[in-house]
Amino acid sequence: MTSVQAQEKNNLWTYMGHSVYCCSNSPDLSREALIKSPAVLLIHGFGASTDHWRHNLPVISTFCEVHAIDLLGFGRSSKPAGLEYGGPLWKDQVSAYVKEKIGRPTVLVGNSLGGYAALAAGCALGDEAAGVVLLNAAGRFSEEKVTVKGFWSTARKTFADIFLKNALFQRILFENLRQPSTIRRTLNQVYIDSSNVDDDLVESIRRPSLDKGAFGVFRSVFEPAGPQGRPLDELFAQLSSPLLLVWGNQDPWMNAPSKRAMYSRFTPASTKEVILDAGHCPHDEVPEKVNTALLEWLKTL
Numbered sequence: 311m312t313s314v315q316a317q318e319k320n321n322l323w324t325y326m327g328h329s330v331y332c333c334s335n336s337p338d339l340s341r342e343a344l345i346k347s348p349a350v351l352l353i354h355g356f357g358a359s360t361d362h363w364r365h366n367l368p369v370i371s372t373f374c375e376v377h378a379i380d381l382l383g384f385g386r387s388s389k390p391a392g393l394e395y396g397g398p399l400w401k402d403q404v405s406a407y408v409k410e411k412i413g414r415p416t417v418l419v420g421n422s423l424g425g426y427a428a429l430a431a432g433c434a435l436g437d438e439a440a441g442v443v444l445l446n447a448a449g450r451f452s453e454e455k456v457t458v459k460g461f462w463s464t465a466r467k468t469f470a471d472i473f474l475k476n477a478l479f480q481r482i483l484f485e486n487l488r489q490p491s492t493i494r495r496t497l498n499q500v501y502i503d504s505s506n507v508d509d510d511l512v513e514s515i516r517r518p519s520l521d522k523g524a525f526g527v528f529r530s531v532f533e534p535a536g537p538q539g540r541p542l543d544e545l546f547a548q549l550s551s552p553l554l555l556v557w558g559n560q561d562p563w564m565n566a567p568s569k570r571a572m573y574s575r576f577t578p579a580s581t582k583e584v585i586l587d588a589g590h591c592p593h594d595e596v597p598e599k600v601n602t603a604l605l606e607w608l609k610t611l
Contacts, residue, residue, distance in 0.1 A: 397539025
């Protein structure tokens with residue numbers, strides 16, 4: 311398995327004084343030819359990084375200019391203390407990257423947490439967002455009860471209370487979650503077909519968890535009092551860009567059929583939807599199908 315960074319142009323970008331890892335690739339075309347189609351920016355989910363687009367970036371870049379970015383707090387990007395990690399921070403980071411590094415209309419593609427960042431940034435960018443693609447995106451609707459985020463939404467409330475109040479317990483849990491065996495077990499739960507759950511993928515998640523500041527990011531992201539961001543229905547009402555929804559319909563972390571029904575109430579009538587037999591990360595589990603769906607949709611823009 312060849313990692314993204316071994317094939318693509320890698321560099322560091324500075325945002326808010328912090329180092330951000332990014333990579334890009336494009337067809338062997340002139341700048342004039344490239345700008346006839348929008349650029350694409352790939353945004354990973356929680357605990358992941360640019361490496362999670364290993365099967366997508368090389369393929370999509372045969373058609374158009376493609377970038378991938380490590381959100382602050384993840385991957386090879388900085389993990390500084392004192393930041394309010396959450397939707398507002400990553401929305402602003404993605405928006406700034408499009409304006410400063412790409413400099414032209416861009417399709418924002420995000421999985422899970424990265425899907426929320428893509429949608430929020432798409433609203434903020436207006437005409438600079440050529441489209442938004444959500445792959446099993448995170449986020450809540452206004453009418454959904456606000457609960458403890460993510461993982462804790464399925465845990466017992468008493469268990470969550472212990473986590474939120476006990477720093478030692480938080481540390482023990484974090485140490486367990488970043489063990490290779492735990493990472494692999496979790497991936498096997500959210501990939502319906504675990505063929506692509508390999509050593510490279512496990513290491514790409516484990517490695518950043520060893521960085522200074524990684525534990526602080528973990529605590530901040532799962533702090534329910536932290537910045538939540540705007541509800542999905544408000545964002546969909548503001549979005550002016552074309553929208554593609556790609557669903558791994560057997561996602562065990564969200565009730566995808568139920569979530570899809572909720573989406574259909576608020577997304578524009580022109581929204582394109584692709585349903586795949588996959589789990590939470592369809593872009594890495596069934597990359598050929600995701601790449602085909604994305605490239606076909608890009609040709610319509």
